[in-house]
Amino acid sequence: MGKPTGFMEYEREPRPERDPLNRTKDWEEYTLPMPEEEVKEQGARCMDCGVPTCQTGAMIDGMTSGCPVYHLIPEWNDLVYQEQWQEALKREHQMNNFPEFTGMACPAPCEGACVLGINEPPVAIRTIELSIIEKGFAEGWVKPEPPSVRTGKRAAVVGSGPAGLACAAQLNKAGHYVTVFERDDRVGGLLTYGIPDMKLPYRVVKRRVNLLKEEGITFVTNTEVGQDYPLEKLQKEFDAVVLCGGATQHRDLEVEGRELTGVHYAMDFLHQNTKSLLDSRHEDGQFLNAEGKDVIVIGGGDTGTDCLATSVRHQCKSLTQFDIYPKKGDVREEDNPWPQWPIIHRVEYGQKEATAVFGEDPRAYAVMTTKFVGDENGHVKEVHTINVETHTNDKGQRTKKEIPGTEKVWPAQLVLLAIGFNGPEQGFLKQLGVETDKRSNVKADYGTFTTNVEGIFAAGDVRRGQSLIVWAINEGRAAARECDRYLMGETELP
Structure with missing residues (x-):
């Protein structure tokens, strides 16, 4: 805890925004960077609680409480206050592959569970999170890290939204050859085409995707599995498949x-x-x-x-x-x-x-x-x-x-x-022979993510229904772990 009295000395300050009227004249990002000294003060408000409920990721009465990726929030809050930005970035990436996505577009359930929020405005966690990753990119600390050894195993990820990208990133770290299929012309799923550019600029998505490409992941766009790419070919050419196609059936x-x-x-x-x-x-x-x-x-x-x-x-x-x-x-x-x-x-x-x-x-x-x-x-x-x-x-x-x-x-x-949405589109799932539950989502237990079809896993909205970006990242990472275990008999993925 960098400053024990920080929460008494500093007020919560949200990320600065451009003038609401002026920004409607363009499609540029509507927020502005917070000066580093102010980010430090926001980090100083963190009380380093004995039980950091901000990172619990629990479901209470059907609503998310705390961070589903179990971000090490008090640790990087303290590191920011201590001006140890590079260490803060390491902590951030330890649990979340894409803090820039959640920093820009997550509703911040972590802040809703902040202990300080019981009787004061909570710590500006999302602002700090985004400041760390943006400084990391600006300083050149975020670099491609391809695996040193390849396993020879081939894994396909269907869908390039946050679940698919997180799953692909983790499988690639394990050394597998990973191919991501996306039916749209650009990678990102709803990160790209479901969130407007002034809220989550495509350049931010593309920046991360380019890194993943440099790390060895193959992206195939304009390709709908089951139509443009036969299912028989998918199952023949890949040792495992992870379905991350989202819940795109409109309500x-x-x-x-x-x-x-x-x-x-x-x-x-x-x-x-x-x-x-x-x-x-x-x-x-x-x-x-x-x-x-x-x-x-x-x-x-x-x-x-x-x-x-x-x-x-x-x-x-x-x-x-x-x-x-x-x-x-x-x-x-x-x-x-x-x-x-x-x-x-x-x-x-x-x-x-x-x-x-x-x-x-x-x-x-x-x-x-x-x-x-x-x-x-x-x-x-x-x-x-x-x-x-x-x-x-x-x-x-x-x-x-x-x-x-x-x-x-x-x-x-x-x-x-x-x-909202009623769940995933059913045609492709029926072709594949994957079972669905009473809500029409892919039937795969949380924790194993295995479907009824050998070697096929499911993660994100396609499995849990419409949800948050941060839950998609949680499930993509966890499904990658179980897919790696299936491919190798054991896993070192978190």
Whole structure:
């Protein structure tokens, strides 16, 4: 513990952000680097707790508490305060292959479980994490480390999101020849095409992928296993396969008018926007453009927020985000005690930007969509809603009750459904003969990650359902360990 009184002397400072209005005029990263002296002060706030719940990675009431990759958080907080940045980087990489991804795009369950957070603002863990890895790259400390010996074994990883990349990185460290298959034209999965560039720039993903290539990993893009690459060939050419394809089956909203033109899945909107941005800076016009439109985003989560931020950059006419739940309070409720993830009202970057452009927070709470109405050309023109009350029974099950007299009609020419995913796409899994569970996820126990098909493993969202980047990294690393054990009879991977 570098400074025993640090948590009393220094206030929490979040990572600096660019002006919300000015940054909507470009697609550059919306945050700014924190000066090193301030990062040191943030590290000094860490109390080096006897039981560091920040790194527990537990599930409490269905929510993540603490860091699922068991980051050595108090250690690198102290090292940053002591200005031992290179040692801090080693600690960071010890448990997390990609701290830049989690530092930029993780909701930071570690901070929700910080002991200081019981009665003070928690340690700015994510800001410190990102500062360490960015300094590591700037100083040239992050270098390719190819294995000194190869085993001769060949492993295939299907999917190049965070689970696939983490799995590939670990299998490669064990000395296996690793090939990663990605159906899109760029590596990264939802890191690349599901998170906007101003939140997680593609250059950051590409920087890490280039390192993995230098370490000996082969990436095959524009190739969908089961279509472009036969399954028989996959199983014949590789000694083991790890499925990391994610949970990409959209959750739909089954209401009247759903078939109208202009009603889209949020992920299609984000994917097309990023691809067009990276391909041509939007000059090709191959994206869903919100310019001049009344935009409704249905869904109150991170993906919905990303849609807000993208729409304001398109210069939409108006912008509203529906949240089916009531507005939360600014502090924890009694039934949401520490170290549970704090269910509180938050204002994220997209809401800040929408407020800066339109003068008010874009969210409408306790709103349920009842139907979409189109014009004479079959294009959506209105969204009809009603307010609802949420009730929770003694089994924890939630029900919605409509409130008569709260009906409302909203103008809309673009509607984005950001209500999550139902699990992995099933066609490929059925071809492979892999069993799925009642939620349609690949049936593979956490800890072994083995499927019912010999030599085939599963990790990340394809196995656990839609989840966090940090859980994907956890599972990718762990599945690599078990795959290595299968290939070699033993393993030294963590």
